[in-house]
Amino acid sequence: MTSFAIIGHLARTDGGFSLNDLPGSGGRMDVLCRCVNTSLFLSHDLRRDVDCYLVLCGEPAAPKTIRFSGNAVRSLSPDERSAGALIKKALDIPTGSEFREAAPGISVRKGGLARLMTEHTFAVLDETGTDIRTAGQLPDAFILSDHLNFTGDEETLIAMCPRYSVGPACLHADHTITVVHNELDRRKAQWTSMNR
């Protein structure tokens, strides 16, 4: 099982955003929708062994966490609007402290990064970290930030996490997830020029 958690610093925490304006009205919800896509989609298939956590920190009810579970999700298409509609649905139901299912494979609860960190041993994806290609065993849970840097409070929470880098260029969060998946896929398949 692999988990990705993406912090949406301005992402709306109610359903009051427009699917026609995910970047503006959604507080850059488009970034999170693309992260759902790259976390979960294979060509004509889903990555059933992946959970994607969206940590929403925007107005009016932050923080909330939405979980997309690859092993249970249905009616998710790759386009941003499809993920956006499911996020909106999750944000429209009453939310408590435990995950509640809003649609198959999609759950929501109150709480944010601090709680999530008690449940997973996360690594941080960050340009300064160890190269994922040369690292020994890779972790199975990764934290990324959206288009904004981690806040001071977040940096305090993740200070002890190991850090990994995917390459020399500074990438969008969703692109970073794709590169991590590629490295994990190669390792799982023991895919080298020798065995093809």
Add this chain to the structure above:
Amino acid sequence: MTSFAIIGHLARTDGGFSLNDLPGSGGRMDVLCRCVNTSLFLSHDLRRDVDCYLVLCGEPAAPKTIRFSGNAVRSLSPDERSAGALIKKALDIPTGSEFREAAPGISVRKGGLARLMTEHTFAVLDETGTDIRTAGQLPDAFILSDHLNFTGDEETLIAMCPRYSVGPACLHADHTITVVHNELDRRKAQWTSMNR
């Protein structure tokens, strides 16, 4: 300069599609929008040395080719709808046999893959190809298909192209572009564990 060309087998060739339904009314235009994103975007920057060609093969005026030039494009945001709006704009202007600019860095012409192949030395990204990590010098122009396989006519056109693979999993076209960029970024920067 790196070029990516993506074949949109059902992608509309006029502006008569809805930005609210890129997958349906646009003939899976969402796939092409995501390929524009992964071809051109860095975090808070654009890849100025990349051209992204969309080869549109759907109704009613196929084929047309739209070029997004990283060195000249403006007012492009990462969300699918932003690329979709610019594609729509390009498809709304009269089109001739030569590229005509519809917006800064975005041009359109009649013609498809056959013509494009006379102008670039393409490699094909395909699961059966040589691993990009172990290959010698990589090409600078790549062809990908959207959610559908290459047609028989396309396979004939690309039969002589070298083929490269990005890994053991069968990925979406946009994810494949991200992995190719990561390999090219590492090679350009001579980025290894030794020089960091």
